[in-house]
Amino acid sequence: DAKTTQPPSMDCAEGRAANLPCNHSTISGNEYVYWYRQIHSQGPQYIIHGLKNNETNEMASLIITEDRKSSTLILPHATLRDTAVYYCIVRVSGGYQKVTFGTGTKLQVIP
Amino acid sequence: NAGVTQTPKFRVLKTGQSMTLLCAQDMNHEYMYWYRQDPGMGLRLIHYSVGEGTTAKGEVPDGYNVSRLKKQNFLLGLESAAPSQTSVYFCASSPQATGSNGYTFGSGTRLTVV
Numbered sequence: 001d002a003k004t005t006q007p008p009s010m011d012c013a014e015g016r017a018a019n020l021p022c023n024h025s026t027i028s029g030n031e032y033v034y035w036y037r038q039i040h041s042q043g044p045q046y047i048i049h050g051l052k053n054n055e056t057n058e059m060a061s062l063i064i065t066e067d068r069k070s071s072t073l074i075l076p077h078a079t080l081r082d083t084a085v086y087y088c089i090v091r092v093s094g095g096y097q098k099v100t101f102g103t104g105t106k107l108q109v110i111p
Numbered sequence: 112n113a114g115v116t117q118t119p120k121f122r123v124l125k126t127g128q129s130m131t132l133l134c135a136q137d138m139n140h141e142y143m144y145w146y147r148q149d150p151g152m153g154l155r156l157i158h159y160s161v162g163e164g165t166t167a168k169g170e171v172p173d174g175y176n177v178s179r180l181k182k183q184n185f186l187l188g189l190e191s192a193a194p195s196q197t198s199v200y201f202c203a204s205s206p207q208a209t210g211s212n213g214y215t216f217g218s219g220t221r222l223t224v225v
Binding site: 032034036041042043044045046049087089091093095096098099100101102103104 | 141151169219
């Protein structure tokens with residue numbers, strides 16, 4: 001199972017871009033990078049995923065390095081509601097795979 | 112579209128009591144999972160199921176049993192609750208199809224064992 005490494009915490013000023021890094025140096029060729037976030041004690045919520053190309057949706061952008069060993073989740077204009085724990089995982093996009101959720105990055109958006 | 116629904120949302124048990132947590136999904140997902148989350152820790156996989164009638168152990172299965180008699184439901188049982196099982200429990204599901212958004216999580220069950 002590919003594993004990921006994330007910084008335990010980050011701060012970001014409200015209205016600025018939040019850039020959350022993730023290392024996944026052992027990622028396999030068919031594994032995608034997924035990002036989820038968990039607000040307070042709610043269930044984790046899907047944000048975005050990608051294989052090797054950069055991806056953007058209404059919530060965020062995902063930048064994956066060319067060697068696929070790391071990625072960055074970008075929240076372009078962070079708001080207080082973006083304060084949450086952000087999890088980066090790698091897995092195949094369909095089917096079953098045993099995945100380890102680490103402790104993620106606690107993002108604190110500061111007014 | 113409700114997604115993944117967990118019941119109950121909160122429960123207090125006495126040591127030695129038993130209970131069942133219910134997870135229901137309406138997305139026709141093949142795979143279902145039970146996780147527990149303790150303060151300062153990530154999500155740890157208890158049991159999972161790759162289809163109706165099948166179950167398998169995850170990272171921390173001791174003290175729990177599961178059943179998946181219907182595709183849409185995944186039950187987690189505690190036969191004799193212990194204080195160490197005080198935690199927040201999350202159910203999740205995911206589809207077989209590629210290109211999916213991966214996991215859909217429920218809102219959690221907060222269990223306290225006294």
